Structure formats: structure tokens, C-alpha cells
Amino acid sequence: MKVAVLGAGGVGAYYGGLLARAGHTVVLLARGPNLDALRARGLEIRTPEGTFTAAVEATDDTRKIGSADFAVVAVKSYSLAEITPSVCRVAEAGAVIVPVLNGVEAADRLVEGGVPSGMVLGGLTQISAARIAPGVVERRSAFQRVVVGELAGGGSDRGERIAAAFRAAGADAEVSLDITADLWRKFAFIASMASACGLARSAVGPILSSGLGYLLVERAVREVFAVARARKIALSDDEESKVLSFISSLPGGLKPSFLLDLESGGPTELDDLCGAVSRLGRQAGVETPVHDTATAALSVSAQPGSSSKAR
Numbered sequence: 001m002k003v004a005v006l007g008a009g010g011v012g013a014y015y016g017g018l019l020a021r022a023g024h025t026v027v028l029l030a031r032g033p034n035l036d037a038l039r040a041r042g043l044e045i046r047t048p049e050g051t052f053t054a055a056v057e058a059t060d061d062t063r064k065i066g067s068a069d070f071a072v073v074a075v076k077s078y079s080l081a082e083i084t085p086s087v088c089r090v091a092e093a094g095a096v097i098v099p100v101l102n103g104v105e106a107a108d109r110l111v112e113g114g115v116p117s118g119m120v121l122g123g124l125t126q127i128s129a130a131r132i133a134p135g136v137v138e139r140r141s142a143f144q145r146v147v148v149g150e151l152a153g154g155g156s157d158r159g160e161r162i163a164a165a166f167r168a169a170g171a172d173a174e175v176s177l178d179i180t181a182d183l184w185r186k187f188a189f190i191a192s193m194a195s196a197c198g199l200a201r202s203a204v205g206p207i208l209s210s211g212l213g214y215l216l217v218e219r220a221v222r223e224v225f226a227v228a229r230a231r232k233i234a235l236s237d238d239e240e241s242k243v244l245s246f247i248s249s250l251p252g253g254l255k256p257s258f259l260l261d262l263e264s265g266g267p268t269e270l271d272d273l274c275g276a277v278s279r280l281g282r283q284a285g286v287e288t289p290v291h292d293t294a295t296a297a298l299s300v301s302a303q304p305g306s307s308s309k310a311r
Helices: 010-021 032-041 077-092 106-112 157-169 179-198 206-207 210-229 241-246 256-264 274-284 289-301
Strands: 002-006 026-028 043-047 050-054 057-059 070-073 094-097 123-131 136-149 172-175
Touching: 002 010, 002 077, 002 123, 010 043, 010 050, 010 070, 010 123, 010 136, 010 157, 032 057, 050 136, 070 077, 077 241, 094 106, 094 123, 123 179, 123 256, 136 157, 157 172, 172 206, 179 206, 179 241, 179 256, 179 274, 179 289, 206 210, 206 241, 210 241, 210 256, 210 274, 210 289, 274 289
Parallel strands: 002 026, 002 070, 026 057, 043 136, 070 094, 136 172
Antiparallel strands: 043 050, 123 136
């Protein structure tokens, strides 16, 4: 298959490299030194199992991508509006769009931005990957999971083909019969980690080792699922305990990507994580004091000139 990757950062480039190694034609949308490196040397992928170089195509112009079977959208959520016109072009050329952004609103935002709804699948990934130099990406996690599904629910041939391509390339990939519920399950984890670790400016371990810190995480998780259930998302009664168990199993030194962005002083996904829980909670009439507090405090501390901003 031919695959376009819109967003050649850690996640997008990693999966692009994996698919290219498996024999697919992969075109990465990139720019600047990253584009130059990809054209000159190819894409270097470093993993816990070893290092390989993948031959990929790279361009800074979506008009040069042409038709593709599917396109992975892997930018940070704050860059989605900027890249939406490019997503529209690729979709109009026939590509099925698979967004793997954090949060639960990416697909809706793409459709609102003009991408035909019938060309968009729901998607998520669980991975820790980072671009560590132009043209060089490192996967740091043992896991590399991709889930795709029809936004209306149920399976589909196109979803199966895309998941099969990821599986054959080495990722743990599956088709969800309820991708919306799966997106909210991931959202509960990542938004709660962002709130707790962002407020504490700490890796997860020290927070969980404190009684009140664990309570903070627990309340954050429960708020997300309360909002989800108020929005009629189909979830089981034990969702909270599953997410809390997973968080408790994490290495103590782990920092969520949100905290890393906060510490670097760059833009963050606050509006699409804690901020989205707060906003969607108000719309649903559900109180979300932990995420409200995180959104208020972190939106102030992240402003340019703030003394707490990492430099």
C-alpha cells in the first residue's frame, strides 16, 4: 500500500518507518532540517530491540503526495488546525484518514475543517516515541499499539486492511468495534496524567507514593469517566479501576509527554487534555474540579514570561 504520514515527529515517523520497512511506499510530510535529513539519509529508527534505516519519500508539499491508500495524521493537537488543509487534499485524492492524536475530538475537528466524514476513521496509539535528531526517531516503550475503527461503530474491510498492515509491520494493531469508547479510555489515562503530573511538576512515581497524590489521580480519572458517561459513551463499571491499575504499574520515573512539553517551555496540549475534560464537563453538567484547577493553573504558568516556565 501507499501510506502518507502527516506529521513526521516521533510517533508519525516511527510508524512510517515501520511500514516502509515492511515494504509499503511511505511519504512523510516534513519540513526544515528534518526534511533535508530524510531526503539525504533516509529515516533512522532506534528501538529497544535494535536500530534500522527505512527508505521513505519526504516532501513539504501535499500536492506531491498524490493518491494514497491511507494517511496517518500524527501532529500534536495544537497543530491540527494548521495541517487540516493538507489532510483535506490527501483525503480528496482518495486516502482514508487515520488520526492518532491525543484527546477525543480530532476526528470531529477534521470533519469540521472540511475533511469528508466518510473518509475519516477513528484512531489511537499507545507508544512512547520521540524524534531525537533530524531524521532520527527513537521508540522508548516496549509497547507500540494502534487501534482503528469506524466512527459510527462496527468493523469494516478498510479498518481490517489498515490494522493488518500495522500488524504485519510489527505493531500490535486491532480494529475496535467502538472506537469512541476506546478513545475515552485512553483519554482518561492521558488527561489525568497531564493534570496530576502537570500540577505537581513531577514524574508519576512520587505522586502515587503520596496518599493525597494518589487521591488526586483517582479523582482525575473518575472525572473523565463521569463526563464520558454523561455523554452516553458505552463504558463498563470497572473502567476507573482498570486505568488506575495501569497507572500504578508505570515506572516511577515516567513523565507524560504533556509534562515534557511543559518543562521545555514549548506549546502544550492543555486545551485538548485537561481543558477538554473541563469544557466537555461543563457542557454535560458534570463537575470536574481537578481538571478545572489544572487547566486554570497550567494555562497561567505556561504563559510567556512566567517564572515557572522552563528555559
